[in-house]
Amino acid sequence: MGRFVVQHSGNIDWEWKFRFAQQCSNFGFILQEVAACGDEIYVDRYTGDDGEFVKLNADKSKLIEALSSIQLEVCPVCNSPKCLEATLEMLKSFKEAVKKVDEPEIYGTWFVEYQ
Secondary structure, eight states, X not given: OOOEEEEEEESOOOOEXXXXXXXXXXXXXXXXXXHHXXXXXXXXXXXXXXXXXXXXXXXXXXXHHHHHXXXXXXXXXXXXXXXXXXXXHHHHHHHHHHHHOOSSEEEEEXXXXXX
């Protein structure tokens, strides 16, 4: 039971289970914020009834730099401090997965469950 970020395709091996009753389904929004912080990072979001597809294309070094520089004081989606803690853990996990990719470009598509 729970909500997940499920990998659909790409060269980065990463999935996430949102913390039950603490973390909102914020991966797409957060990744869009990361893209706004850096160059050569492109994020598209396609919303459906039960979730969204999040597509990422990025220069690996620029993505790592943007992930390292993003600063959040609360979750920008739900404003919860508990969600922020889980979101920072999610971003750390995602950044570690990005670092493991042996290619200069990162690309992937994930499905983010809303319920």
